[in-house]
Amino acid sequence: MGRTVRVKSFELAAKDINDVDVTLLHALSTGVGWPHRPKDWDFLRRAGHGIVAVDGIGRVFGSAMWFPHGHDFATIGLVITSPRTQAQGTGRWLMEQVFERCGDRNLTLNSTDAAYHLYLSLGFTREATVFQWQGEVVSPPPPVPALDGELSSLSAKNIEAIAALDERAFGTGRQRLLALLSEGASICLLRRGGETVGYSMKREFGRGHVIGPIVASNDCDAIHLTAVHLKDLAGRFARVDTREQTGLFADFLQQSRLGMIDTVTTMSKGRRFLNRKEDEPWVYGLAGHALS
Ligand SMILES: CC(C)(COP(=O)(O)OP(=O)(O)OC[C@H]1O[C@@H](n2cnc3c(N)ncnc32)[C@H](O)[C@@H]1OP(=O)(O)O)[C@@H](O)C(=O)NCCC(=O)NCCS
Known part of the structure; x- marks a missing residue:
């Protein structure tokens, strides 16, 4: 008789993601090699909604989350099935559950x-590639072009100062998410001619810090809004997710000696998501893969 037995069929049911212990979610994301800490899951659960796929004794085998903004838009993320149950229909079923909700x-x-x-x-449908840059920040940072405007820091309690700019860049108002992201973040503002023309956030995530969102109207502004945080992070782990493949901002990241370790693909269903216009604000750095 063999020493092991293959057990294939057991039933999974959907449960609200808030009704399971965060350690189970952490184990799920660690199991697929993702860097989320329990704190990151807690943050995501405050920012959005989600379900988990659980078996009869409460073990978690999958997750999916969605982050609604306004009345007609949402981003989706944290779609995971545990390696043991992959390729058996759980991922598709989780997505169908999300569509329903x-x-x-x-x-x-x-x-x-x-x-x-x-x-x-x-x-x-496919819209763009996202490049994931990360690594230990080297000092000194690469040279930056001349600054056009003034950089200052913004306190989280004044977060409404960036809401309109962010909405033009992102395409949908996401004030609640910005308020949550700003808790504990270091926020940099770029003003020119008395107007707010860009901002960036640095916050703890995964193995270190993520610099994002970064919103600016041109590459030079985006470089300054990123460099200011990189300077603070010398010797520490930082991550920037961007859709810039070429141009000064992409060159700057290359010169910063962060490594481009992976890509993901921005996709949409329904209305097209990305809508870049010349000289208009644009999301140079993502808040996170799940948050866009
Ligand atoms: C991506 C992921 C969620 C898919 O979950 P899953 O439970 O394997 O998905 P399903 O079993 O429903 O399979 C979905 C489709 O992908 C195909 N598929 C799944 N695993 C596959 C594999 N290893 N190779 C080729 N095709 C595969 C299936 O055939 C299925 O197609 P079908 O419905 O037409 O037959 C899962 O692989 C995962 O958690 N990966 C790691 C984390 C990740 O990348 N998440 C996505 C974040 S955007």
């Missing part, structure tokens, strides 16, 4: 290679 909202997500065909088959 999001109704007719326009949706966007950043897909890993592993999930790309699943999302295509669920009606998502």
Whole structure:
């Protein structure tokens, strides 16, 4: 008789993500090599909604989250199934559960290679590539172009100062998320001619800090809004997720000696998500893969 037995079929049910212990979510993301700390899951649960796939004794085998903004839009993320149960239909089922809960909202997500065909088959279309730069920040930082305007720091209690600018860049108002992101973040503002023209946040996430969102109207502004945080992070781990593949901002990241370690694909279902216009504010750095 063999020393092991293959057990395949057991039933999973959807449960609200707030009803499970964070250690189970942490184990799930660690199991697929993601850097989220329990604190990051706690943050995401405050920022959005989610479900987990649990078995009869409460073990978590999958998750999916959505982050609604306004009345007709949401981002999707944290779609994970534990390696033991992959390729058995759980990922597709989780997404169908999310669709049911999001109704007719326009949706966007950043897909890993592993999930790309699943999302295509669920009606998502490809929009852009996101480049994940990360590593230990070297000192001194690369040279920056001349600054046009004034940089200052913004306190979280004045977060409404960036709401309108962010909405023009992101395409939908996300004030509640910005307020949550700003808690414990270091926020840099760029003003020119008395107007707010850019901002960036640095906050703890995963292995160190993420610099994002970074919102600016041109590469030079985005460089300054990133460099200011990199300076603070010398010798520590930082991450920037961007859709810039070429240009001064992409060159700056290259010169910063962070490594480009992975890419994901921005996809949407319903209305197109990305809509870049010349000289208009643009999201140079993502808040996170799940948050866009
Ligand atoms: C991506 C992921 C969520 C898919 O979950 P899953 O439970 O394996 O998904 P399903 O079993 O529903 O499979 C979905 C489709 O992908 C295909 N698929 C799944 N695993 C596959 C594999 N290893 N190779 C090729 N195709 C695969 C299935 O055939 C299925 O297609 P079908 O429904 O037409 O048959 C899971 O692989 C995962 O957690 N990966 C790591 C984390 C990740 O990348 N998450 C995505 C974030 S955007």
